Amino acid sequence: MTLLFHSASDDARAWTAELNRRLPDLEVRVTPDIGDPADITCALVWKPPPGLLAGLPNLRLILSLGAGVEPLLEDPTLPDVPLVRMVAAGLAEDMAGYVTMEVLRWQRHADAYAAQQRAGQWRQLPHRPAAEVRVGLLGLGELGAAAARALVALGFPVAGWSRTPRTLPGVTALHGPDGLATLLAGSDMLVCLLPLTPETRDILNRNTFAALPRGAVVINAGRGGHLVEEDLLAALESGHIAGASLDVFREEPLPAAHPLFGHPLVHLTPHVAGVTHPGPCADHVADTIRRHRAGDPLPNLVDRRRGY
């Protein structure tokens, strides 16, 4: 069996080694060294150039290296074979770590203390206890559930909103348009972990911000397409939004001259909130390939109409 690997941001050598350790008979070919396209039956990819996969006549399975598959779905030539998104304990935990770190940094005045340290100042700044900082999660899938677990363990009241009704221990679960309004009105920190679909595009906009309590914080670890960046800048300017943590942007890399880059109320990271590490993720990929070979049902299949 031959697998094609393509990614500009993942370590092809590490992935090849991890996969061969689990599936010694798997041949991994890394772009651009594809060899005979007819050999390839399976592809493990992140943002492949449009048409790359359509050029593989015997492709039977596509595995995404990212949790979000919208770059793949935007390719009209994408072959109609099973498409599996990346789901691994390591990814959800990594994202949960980012969300938890950002919630805590805003709760506990981390920037102000860093500034005081630079200035040689010792001054205690009261912070609200976790029990009084309400966190609202947009998205309650694997990523949202992992973030909720950590935040609940730290004593934060957590509410979550999802397309379809869900139940999570210790989490106020909401859904639908009314649920969204309820969530926003009661979120001191709003965290976006949604997949990007036509329904969720631009969901972080001026109306959303206006529905949050004054002084709320916005954390976007979903996709750049979720956030209307100029609306956020206006809400920060007005003081209605007190701060934002942004890991994803409309344009990546974000141009250095972009007003979000140097903004004093923004924590900016270069799309590293949820990183797929070859180790734990290779388990997921190898397991999916084994099931596919055996003809077993595949978990984490993408529903192309739904978009995730």
Place this chain on the structure above:
Amino acid sequence: MTLLFHSASDDARAWTAELNRRLPDLEVRVTPDIGDPADITCALVWKPPPGLLAGLPNLRLILSLGAGVEPLLEDPTLPDVPLVRMVAAGLAEDMAGYVTMEVLRWQRHADAYAAQQRAGQWRQLPHRPAAEVRVGLLGLGELGAAAARALVALGFPVAGWSRTPRTLPGVTALHGPDGLATLLAGSDMLVCLLPLTPETRDILNRNTFAALPRGAVVINAGRGGHLVEEDLLAALESGHIAGASLDVFREEPLPAAHPLFGHPLVHLTPHVAGVTHPGPCADHVADTIRRHRAGDPLPNLVDRRRGY
């Protein structure tokens, strides 16, 4: 019943209101307005001047406003009545939040990303997944247990060391001198949450640092007396220790000229890692007073020989 309140760093007015809401018949007197010392049967205090409590002839109960009681035990005139330490869900969760935030900041290169943001740079810096960052907790009491819960939820392998054997779900529990050596050898991040006793004073010293893997991080949220500050400075200088988060110091406020203050590898906060918020803590205090009145056994009694 009359309670004496003394603290230079807690909000006397907020505490009085919270206690009266729970115990309407409790009279709260705040230093220096003590009135007749013979009225006072109970004291709620943080760092009272030596002799203050000895001057209360009818004192029957001392409640500490802090989790650590060593400032009280250093007063040789401390009356021999039941002494209860502060234990409240809010305090343990607050401390767990500090520990979790610092572990995540070091794991995820938060300082480097902040510097890149200031410089307009977009560059991904690989970080180790949580599953590969071993956290060692010194102290597995209420505070250690709360920190462990959050860190385990985020996927960090957690080991803990305590004076007496303990068991915590998902935590490798160690004790005794051999256990300490095992913990140190396997800790990429070492977190001190111990009470300060003659046995634990100076426990964070050059030998301890040398027993950690190269590149380890030290987080001290215990007491200033746990850390030999000059040994830490030397270990940071040599590169053996990669960074430190310090919330407590030998001398507080830490003088602005102290070499730890401006150190680029140190996160400094002014003793705010575990703050007692009147709300949840007042529940604990009111409950203790009710039990005391009823003659019921008191939880969280300090063992004066042990020191906590």
